[in-house]
Amino acid sequence: MNYPVMIPTGKISYRDVKDHILDRIRDRTWAAGAIMPGEVELAQEFGCARATVNRAMRELADEGILDRKRKAGTRVNASPIRQARFKIPLVRAEVEATGASYRYALVNREVLTVPEWLCARLDLKPADRVLHLQCMHFADNTPFQFEDRWINIAAVPTCESADFATLGPNEWLVREVPFTDAEISFSATVATERMASFLSLSVGEPVFTAERATWLQTQPVTFARMSFGRGYKLTTRF
Amino acid sequence: MNYPVMIPTGKISYRDVKDHILDRIRDRTWAAGAIMPGEVELAQEFGCARATVNRAMRELADEGILDRKRKAGTRVNASPIRQARFKIPLVRAEVEATGASYRYALVNREVLTVPEWLCARLDLKPADRVLHLQCMHFADNTPFQFEDRWINIAAVPTCESADFATLGPNEWLVREVPFTDAEISFSATVATERMASFLSLSVGEPVFTAERATWLQTQPVTFARMSFGRGYKLTTRF
DNA sequence: CAGTGGTCTAGACCACACA
């Protein structure tokens, strides 16, 4: 099989190596599941340092294209668990990125002891107190997202005195509270009466829903359920 | 501010550097938006090579935590466009990962000229021919996913002679056809009558839907719409 | 045990972007 001559312009980049490798995977020089040459061999062939090949292969492994094991060598991943990366921006940024103007409104605010379902969801104790906020996010005054947020007061004591009238809890938390772990999930749910009224939907309409929980070490920080307006799509290219 | 003494056990790893950096971001040593020391300085401080610090900071930038610019230096990302990575496995793998047994069935197969909406969606020409497949994926004989797939025959001529009775187009394509670009999006849609019957839903129920389009260079390869059964959630931790 | 990838180093040059 013939490959294009290396560009004589200077050194080989790890990006060049990635491209070459991808080419050979595409043209089946290295079929799925097949083992490929080791780093040293490839480095010789490409005329670069092993570190360069290493970075190329490491990134490809990171992207799910290759499967690397010490001693066993590197293989082309047979069942390509391709992974997509989604950016999770702040609502404000997401809205403004579309060119629309962003508006925020606090709908409801209350302090209560944690409800059972949340207690289980976040590993809270039954007596823990939480700040419950409901907010609306608008794009050009059209309902964009309904946010149902719960904050663990024990983890974020300052939240009780915070004024969420103008700044959303989303942005406030990002600025004020660090977290170490997060879980996010997407699903399709049914619009409740309350949600429907806020989002200008009919009851029963499908709603794209995101749920996000965050922890600081092992301490639960916050849980939020974001319900998006009609027609929302989460998209990414890779 | 005091930091734990470096573990005297051998060299400093880029992972150690990452941890240290994250710690200092969390404790506000470097606040959001603030500029942080350069690579050389940090390398001195941590007692390691610049390359080590570089790798640490590069990965953090890659994860959206830091923002790096030549000459301008490195800053803590103020609006953390945290990104989540979702694995997009084959349906088979996804089902089997839950411990359930996987079953596939071809529902419908036809060759036709590309419908208008798809023509626009994939940049096809109005006269192009496509293979249209509809399939079901079951988990323990419970409907798991309904797959509506369109393959560009010009791009994948062999698909016309392929037998999709036992092997799903999903797996077949992954094995046979390389692609360079893909777009994937998720949304909440309404169950049509056909979908509802296949997925054991009621008409009008919300359906979690994934759409995926792939290209080889600039040539459209395939478009698929996957409709998931009731209660499906796409989850990730980070 | 021995081969493969994983990582660190010290040094060098380059490219971009801000002043």
Add this chain to the structure above:
DNA sequence: GTGTGGTCTAGACCACTGC
């Protein structure tokens, strides 16, 4: 211009793991 990150190199040692 000039400082900061981006990358390559050559060499070294280590750690895991299949044989």
